[in-house]
Amino acid sequence: MKAIQLTQHGIEHLHLTDIPTPAFGENEVLVKTTAVALEYHDLIVVENRIPFGIPLPHIPVSEGVGIVEEVGSKVTRWKKGDRVIIPFISRWEAGRNTPYHDQLRTGFSRPGLLAAYTVQPENTLVRSPHNLTDEEAAPLPVTGLTVWATLVEQANIRAGQTILTQGSGGVSLFALQLAGTFGLKVIATTSSSEKAQRLKDMGAEEVINYRAFPEWSSEVKRLNGGTGVDVTLDVCGTDTIAQSILSVKQHGFVGLIGLLTGTRLTVDLIPLITNYIRLQAYSVGNAQELSDLVQAIEKNNIRPVVDSVFPVEKVQDAFHRFKSGQAFGKVIITF
Template identity: 50%
Template structure:
């Protein structure tokens, strides 16, 4: 089978190779990968900025969708032809995360999905919503589940509440779509006028240009009449956490899901304690959350926002585009092109 392998650290090391097609063992499923979506973590792992302790060569990426090609013994839930998405935290089935549930992560502690075929445990698959293409479905397992877990599982967003979304990457756009489907009011940020207009077209009630308003929590306060928002997901880390904390109101929720601008956070405990703010760090979510997201996507006919689809032959360019930050939505690699 064809697969993309990372043979060293650096995007130029992503090479097309031939590998043996795996055979599913008992309780395993062989999935023909149709599409893969990129996340910042994929670039960080490929360049070595996240860790240089990963064994090489490796097959990268964690986000993908495909079709069941074969099943191993004792598999009863899936059959050839089923359209499926792959769970990131493979052992996190439900409830709170534990060290054990975080032990096996697709594309980090297991081979990734930039390959024609992948063997996946039967319990780490979710049925693809009928309204999605494989390219759209590939964006759900990491970015979509991250947004759902923060807003619905942790923050428990209710109709009429207000959510702040930050930027135009996959997690933030999923957060916007999920919040709107939940009946929430959405304030969205970006530094690009064209992207701000796209955010309005997606349904954002208010938008803030954070280049014009570097202390954008002040604009959030103005828009909400001083009450602040109920929840926000902080994507960048060190560069945005102060604004995030000051943007939420009493009993507000800040989900800590990204570190693209640094992981050492300057926190103001007076604001956090005084306003009873909840800060929650987490990584993606459980299978239960994934299944709930898939059901909501089907029920509300949500279509993920895709910036661009690359053929697998342009994998290095796809990773560079992801690393540039110059995108609106998800970047997808078509494994059949």
């Protein structure tokens, strides 16, 4: 089968090659990959900027969708031709994550999805939403599920609250869309006037240029009647966490879900303690939560924002587009 196999680190070493099609067991499903979406952790895997080594050769990329090609002899839930979402954490059906599940991360400890076929367990595949194309559905197992699990399962968002989103990456745009569906007021940040207008077109009531307001937490409060927001998702880490904490009100929620500017946090504990702020790190979710997300997407016709689509032969161009920081939404690669 065709696959992108990394034999040396660096975008320039992403090349299409031929490798054996994997064998599958009696309770497993052979899935033909149709579309994958790029995540920041895919980039740092390719560029070897992670704190733990991944043996080479390696097939990268962590989220995507496909079509069932063949099923094992004991598989009852799926048949050839079914459109499915491929899980990021294999075999995490429900409940809390465990160290066992952490060993089954697609694109890390398991081969990634830049391959024509992958083998998946029957019980953690989830059907793709009927209202989405494969390109639109590709960001759901990581981007979409992380936002859903953090905002709905952890922050317990509800109508009438206010949320602060950061930038125009896939996570922040999906958070904006989901918040609008739930009836939240959205304040967004960006560094581009063009992107600011697109964020408003998507439903953001206020947009802050973080270059014009480096201490943007004060502007957040000014635009929100003098008080902080109920919830924010911090996607950058080192450079933004202090402002994220200062942007939320008493008993507010700060979700830690990104590390675009670094992984080390130096924060003042006073605002955390005196304002009873909840700081929660979270990454994706389980198959049951993903199934719930699919139902919400279908019922509300939520369509993840796609910036650009590249054929697998143009994989290096796709990664360069993603790395540029110019994308508005998800960068997709198709087979």
